[in-house]
Amino acid sequence: GAGVSQSPSNKVTEKGKDVELRCDPISGHTALYWYRQSLGQGLEFLIYFQGNSAPDKSGLPSDRFSAERTGGSVSTLTIQRTQQEDSAVYLCASSLLLAGAANTGELFFGEGSRLTVL
Amino acid sequence: AQTVTQSQPEMSVQEAETVTLSCTYDTSENNYYLFWYKQPPSRQMILVIRQEAYKQQNATENRFSVNFQKAAKSFSLKISDSQLGDTAMYFCAFFSSGSARQLTFGSGTQLTVLP
Numbered sequence: 284g285a286g287v288s289q290s291p292s293n294k295v296t297e298k299g300k301d302v303e304l305r306c307d308p309i310s311g312h313t314a315l316y317w318y319r320q321s322l323g324q325g326l327e328f329l330i331y332f333q334g335n336s337a338p339d340k341s342g343l344p345s346d347r348f349s350a351e352r353t354g355g356s357v358s359t360l361t362i363q364r365t366q367q368e369d370s371a372v373y374l375c376a377s378s379l380l381l382a383g384a385a386n387t388g389e390l391f392f393g394e395g396s397r398l399t400v401l
Numbered sequence: 402a403q404t405v406t407q408s409q410p411e412m413s414v415q416e417a418e419t420v421t422l423s424c425t426y427d428t429s430e431n432n433y434y435l436f437w438y439k440q441p442p443s444r445q446m447i448l449v450i451r452q453e454a455y456k457q458q459n460a461t462e463n464r465f466s467v468n469f470q471k472a473a474k475s476f477s478l479k480i481s482d483s484q485l486g487d488t489a490m491y492f493c494a495f496f497s498s499g500s501a502r503q504l505t506f507g508s509g510t511q512l513t514v515l516p
Contacts, residue, residue: 390448
């Protein structure tokens with residue numbers, strides 16, 4: 284696609300429910316990132332996928348959070364047993380990393396999924 | 402670990418005037434990249450400008466320019482001839498391909514351009 288696509292755009296759920304957020308990166312981009320943005324805050328790194336390498340999960344806040352990336356393309360972020368503090372905008376970004384080239388860190392972002400946990 | 406600090410939570414500027422947003426960072430890396438991203442109400446982060454640390458020349462993109470002071474670890478953004486469409490949250494970000502391969506963001510500055 285032309286850009287990074289995220290769905291749903293908005294999600295309202297009840298405390299304790301599981302949610303899945305989807306990210307479809309720019310075609311051909313090998314790197315995919317998930318960030319969380321709480322109200323009025325900066326972006327908090329969650330997880331990073333690069334090609335077939337093991338993902339960098341160092342930013343996941345708890346074991347209720349997990350993510351997978353199937354076929355090196357679409358990614359799903361899953362939050363189990365949601366809590367009110369999980370309410371935030373979840374942003375996905377992708378970047379192109381060419382073989383043998385330095386990653387310059389330029390990310391292309393989607394519009395985010397706003398999660399509200401009641 | 403790298404940290405990025407934006408000390409101005411909110412700023413405003415009159416249309417057509419110039420405004421400077423501040424950013425400082427802390428790192429032990431020598432090779433890295435710095436960015437300014439803009440986030441309008443639509444939520445989509447848009448890259449405004451990028452600076453490679455090994456370049457002494459300050460980056461410019463039309464009305465946007467940076468003042469990169471490597472020794473001081475300072476990276477400010479200057480917006481000239483401000484336009485109403487510049488109203489957005491602006492984030493400073495740091496990236497080093499030598500360590501964790503992720504952007505580290507500051508807390509953001511909400512810029513409002515006044516008519």
